[in-house]
Amino acid sequence: MPTQAESSASLPWWCIVLIGRRPKRTLVRIGVLVAVCFVLFRFVLAPVRIQGPSMLPTCRRGQVRMVNRLAYRFHEPRRGDIVAIKFSDSGESVMLLKRIVGLPGESVAFQEGRLLINGKIVEEPYLRYSCDWQMPPVPVGPDEFYVVGDNRSMPREYHEQGRCKRERILGRLWL
Amino acid sequence: MKSRLFPVVALAAIAAAGLWGWRACLPSPEKAIRQRLDELARTASFGRNEGALARMLNSDKLAGFFADDAQVKLELGNHVERLSGREKLRDAATSARLALGSLKVDLHDMNIVVGADRQSAEVDVTALCNVPGEPDPQPFELKFLLKQIGGDWMIRRVETVKTLR
Numbered sequence: 001m002p003t004q005a006e007s008s009a010s011l012p013w014w015c016i017v018l019i020g021r022r023p024k025r026t027l028v029r030i031g032v033l034v035a036v037c038f039v040l041f042r043f044v045l046a047p048v049r050i051q052g053p054s055m056l057p058t059c060r061r062g063q064v065r066m067v068n069r070l071a072y073r074f075h076e077p078r079r080g081d082i083v084a085i086k087f088s089d090s091g092e093s094v095m096l097l098k099r100i101v102g103l104p105g106e107s108v109a110f111q112e113g114r115l116l117i118n119g120k121i122v123e124e125p126y127l128r129y130s131c132d133w134q135m136p137p138v139p140v141g142p143d144e145f146y147v148v149g150d151n152r153s154m155p156r157e158y159h160e161q162g163r164c165k166r167e168r169i170l171g172r173l174w175l
Numbered sequence: 176m177k178s179r180l181f182p183v184v185a186l187a188a189i190a191a192a193g194l195w196g197w198r199a200c201l202p203s204p205e206k207a208i209r210q211r212l213d214e215l216a217r218t219a220s221f222g223r224n225e226g227a228l229a230r231m232l233n234s235d236k237l238a239g240f241f242a243d244d245a246q247v248k249l250e251l252g253n254h255v256e257r258l259s260g261r262e263k264l265r266d267a268a269t270s271a272r273l274a275l276g277s278l279k280v281d282l283h284d285m286n287i288v289v290g291a292d293r294q295s296a297e298v299d300v301t302a303l304c305n306v307p308g309e310p311d312p313q314p315f316e317l318k319f320l321l322k323q324i325g326g327d328w329m330i331r332r333v334e335t336v337k338t339l340r
Contacts, residue, residue: 061310085338087284088284088286089286089299090284090285090286090301091283091286091301093284094283094284094301094314096339098339147339158252160338162340163339164338
């Protein structure tokens with residue numbers, strides 16, 4: 001009966017490079033890796049590829065980022081969080097990446113480019129570009145959040161923003 | 176043993192082929208609608224090299240997916256485009272094909288709800304449109320209302336849905 005050392009020595013070099021000295025262990029490792037990746041990317045993280053300029057300079061076109069699906073399992077989304085919003089109810093192929101500025105029950109307005117929540121100015125330290133947006137107060141519903149991108153240098157008409165339902169928020173941008 | 180096994184295998188193969196044929200020839204409403212909308216997306220897409228005759232034929236084919244009294248309401252930014260009737264749709268499709276140069280439409284996340292009568296259906300879908308000159312595809316959330324007319328699923332209404340209100 002050949003020992004383990006003898007059996008690994010009998011393997012050709014390309015076999016050792018491809019599947020290691022202990023093929024059974026390599027198979028188990030591959031199985032575990034596949035299972036971990038499946039669970040991780042199916043239930044914990046969602047990879048997203050950034051398209052469009054609305055979240056500049058925080059997120060740039062072409063970047064691949066991760067969304068934490070479990071971020072809001074134990075608490076509700078907070079102001080300032082960057083969230084992934086499902087574009088339609090039926091799937092996750094296309095998502096919007098926006099920052100939460102208004103919480104349920106609040107009113108959101110823009111005056112000379114400054115964000116007003118319930119009539120009071122709220123500082124936004126993450127902004128790099130100034131703007132002159134004007135928007136009358138918009139009430140946010142009990143199960144809604146007001147989201148907007150970081151690139152306020154775009155004209156407001158071309159910048160997708162507004163109220164979204166809580167159920168459409170998939171998770172928070174993590175990496 | 177071999178002679179006993181052969182009829183069983185042959186019967187199983189015939190049954191599998193029959194099932195496949197049944198499903199291919201008589202697809203479920205969901206599958207038929209999915210195929211129909213995928214075909215619509217392929218027909219709506221066109222390349223730069225589309226000639227005048229092909230443009231006319233493809234516009235005609237595109238209009239053929241819609242019912243005679245079809246209604247279309249598309250919100251593109253602040254502009255709202257309303258079209259009604261197959262003829263208007265054909266004209267609009269020809270004009271759009273002429274103006275855009277090329278277009279690629281992909282449909283994702285199709286959610287099909289067939290009515291209790293099995294003759295009507297509502298479909299929610301995300302459309303990604305690639306237009307020349309734009310670095311990123313433009314997404315639209317669309318709601319389709321379809322009705323089975325003469326054995327085909329015809330579109331009676333299409334409208335864009337605002338993801339953020």
